[in-house]
Amino acid sequence: MGALEAVILTIITASTPLLIAAIGELVAERSGVLNLGVEGMMAIGAVSGFGAALVTGSPGLGILAGIGAGAGLSLLFAFLTLTLAANQVATGLALTLLGLGLAGLIGEPLVGQPGVKLAPVVLGLDVLVFASFLLTAAVAYVLFRTRLGLVIRAVGTSHHSAHALGHGVIAVRYGCVMFGGACAGLAGAYLSLAYTPQWIETMTAGRGWIALALVVFASWRPWRVAIGAYLFGTVTILGFYVQASGIGIPSQFLSSLPYLVTIAALVALSGKGTFTRINTPACLGQSFVPDR
């Protein structure tokens, strides 16, 4: 394996979980729902995926379990915020705490167990890396080229208008939130099955929050989210390379660089205020109670 290949492979594995989680959250936010529980859903996805793969011996089933667990937890969020119209910010934060705690509880017997690794298929890349690209392409296509996407964006931009036109605002949002949960669960399963095949508590280490930030800084555009995720991964890994080559740049600075570079790049990309305004879902974070 050449040195450059190794670098590229490392960057791809570091970026993939961020991309998957962020794409899911993007869809939820496009429909007007701000789910701050990404970190918790990732943790649940990681522990469920790891546990299922360990018990069945099949990483494929592990992935499905991760997706299912993430979607399941997001269903709880959807019920609270959509059906009961609870505050989305508070509920999302609670979901993170619940997810992390629950994952620790479920995962107790799994600590210290070597897991089942998702084997690479082509060029040292596993199937989920390709899935993440397909996912991005599919989301970009559906959101901006199909009727369904139009409805989702309409629900996110003006829920009252969408409702008046006869679209089921709550139903659309349920679907989008659960899609986001499934993606977060998948991203978590990627961590515990492909990235570092093991389960330990808090192994998500803040990646859910980074994914959340990426969505905002990418102005809710799928390909920009992909650029952001890869930029973040690239700068993180290159920072390690710089350190390992013994060039005397302070490591604290290198650690903060991915955040700075990604934010700067994405802000520069969406430099025009109008662009961001057009893309921001106007109903983001607002509860919708149908009046008739």
Add this chain to the structure above:
Amino acid sequence: MKKLLGGFLALAMGLAIAGASAEDKLKVGFIYVGPVGDHGWTYQHDQGRLALEQALGDKVTTTFIESVSEGPDAERAIERLARDGHGLIFTTSFGFMESTLKVAERFPEVKFEHATGYKQAPNVATYSARFYEGRYVIGQIAARTSKTGIAGYIASFPIPEVVSGINAFMLGAQSVNPEFKLKVVWVNSWYDPGKEADAAKVLIGQGADIITQHTDSSAPLQIAEAQGAHGFGQASDMIKFAPKAQLTSILDNWADYYVERTKAVLDGTWASGDVWGGMAAGMVRMATYTNLPEDVAKAAAETEARIKSGELLVFAGPIKKQDGSVAVEAGKSLPDPDILGMNWYVAGVDDTLPQ
């Protein structure tokens, strides 16, 4: 009816007796900084707690509070245990220092033990382990087994404990091969398997064929295993994660200390103090030497024995700093306070120490 009454009476008496014996039992509390499931630092402390229950289960009961953040929360958690009638409380992270001292002042009859701290009080003792002794041993193993002559070191934060570990590793390696090279990557986290794995990949990509770490997860070992490199476990035995790659593991063993100190409280001989135990005290142990040629394993065991007997001091002079100045003169050894405050690299480390 009489029978029933008698039964109740017996039951009540039984309860009273059970209650009395529970009262007599010493309650020992533990405050953990991480989750018990971290399989690293906190996990090893909890293993110590379980060993204590095993050894003195008829005389003590134990309680723990996990994932306590270092700050105001810690004070509340410690106070809760103290108020709850605990006679001995172990606070197992450096950041609990001030909180432990504050609570100890309010509960003079409760004994406190604070891990890795340096401030004592009449009812607060401190304890830590000389992990650097183990790092010297693995440094020697690294230099003897590496083909490229380069090791990669994944480090958490530039605090003296971590720096002294890097230096001890390097001194061990240099005692075998003076030309040995060490690359250091700081991940600025104790605990992020993803980042640790990335750092390991990067280090292997830059020619290191031995990976060692001062972070808590087994991710770097897994990468070493997958890429045909070798490495060492951290805090607990990680052989399950890397059956071909792990050469040995530095084990934290708090069990003996916890049992000993609890016994001291039970028989009334407990006194405040500062214990910094190493291999001699059994606080630092090495896991089985595996995947090694016989002579290397033998040499490692010999070094371990020499450190244990006190014949070999890790920071014995002559030691030169990175800038060429003399750190320790020949014939002298670095005193403990200087090891505890170490903020310089020995010559040969291929890194600039973050300040």
